[in-house]
Amino acid sequence: MTGLLIAMFVPVFGSYQRDMTSATDAEKHALEAYRLRWLLGAMAVVVVGLIVANMSARKKSDGWGAMKYPQLVLGMLGIFVYVGVEVAVGSNLGELLKQKEFGSLSASEATPYIMMYWGSLMIGRWTGAIGAFEFKKSTRQILQVIVPLVAFALLILIIYLSDYNVKALFYYIVCVLVLIAGFFMSKEKPATTLLVFSLLGVVAMIVGLLTTGSIAIYAFLSAGLFCSIMWPCIFSLSVAGLGKYESQGSAFLIMMILGGGILPPIQGKIADIIGIHQSYIIAAVCFAYLAFFGFIVRGILRKQGVDYDAQVSGGH
DSSP, rough: OOHHHHHHHHHHHHHSSSSSTTOOOOHHHHHHHHHHHEEEEHHHHHHHHHHHHHHHHHHHTTTTTTGGGGHHHHHHHHHHHHHHHHHHHHHHHHHTTSSSTTTOOOOOHHHHHHHHHHHHHHHHHHHHHGEEEEEEHHHHHHHHHHHHHHOOOOOOOOHHHOOOOOOGGGGGGGHHHHHHHHHHHTTTTHHHHHHOOOOOOOOHHHHHHHHHHHHHHHHHHHHHHHHHHOOOOOHHHHHHHHHHGGHHHHHHHHHGGGGGTHHHHHHHHHHHHHTTGGGGGGHHHHHHHHHHHHHHHHHHHHHHTTTHHHHHGGGG
């Protein structure tokens, strides 16, 4: 896989050596399509490589170790997609906000929105961390309401003290309330949490794609909230039932953060071809896969005799 990935990226990097100063729009379009094909090839290397490895391991497990477990392979793709969508949404946000239908914001005017996106990860992670403490159920429920609201207020204060206008961000509290509702729906179960927040991510991306202005901006910003809690859920579900191969499986999962180096440029190239707004379909597809993993992993673990609620809820 490493060799094939290098082979896929060499043409992409090499294409940036071309002088496109006097190129026509058609030539520039063709070049972006050329780069996109190689980037899609890189993604195919990862997906097909993992599927082939799992199929080979299931036929003959000798030498394959943890790769024979379907929850790990699907989870590796989950980490790949999760890191990819988290980085892609944020890294393309500045360009999105430059568009007329999103306010034609300058870099400085877009900064508070970008700060809110990355800060949304903090809001969700602070809320998710409540489960790591031995609080009574009633105390946890109260904190699941208070902590995200306090984190949101703190983030607004930081942006304000950075000398940015925060008035337009006040309405983002609606998205924070949706986050709170998602935590109550998930009931601290990793598979359910991943499924709930992935579906919320899909809905948010569809809303963002079908609308413009403030509603679309808030929808895309909320991806930060919904991504915030996914890492521990994907990780714990992927290594559940691996036994002696848990350490090996964990190492494989960490390798999949390379999704952050493949999916964002894919979205960027798609944006160059069909437009930055429409390119967020990539984020919707990524969240859809994560919802699929959250749904299917239940049955996979049950077949292996793993009580996922009892064994992995502590990881969340």
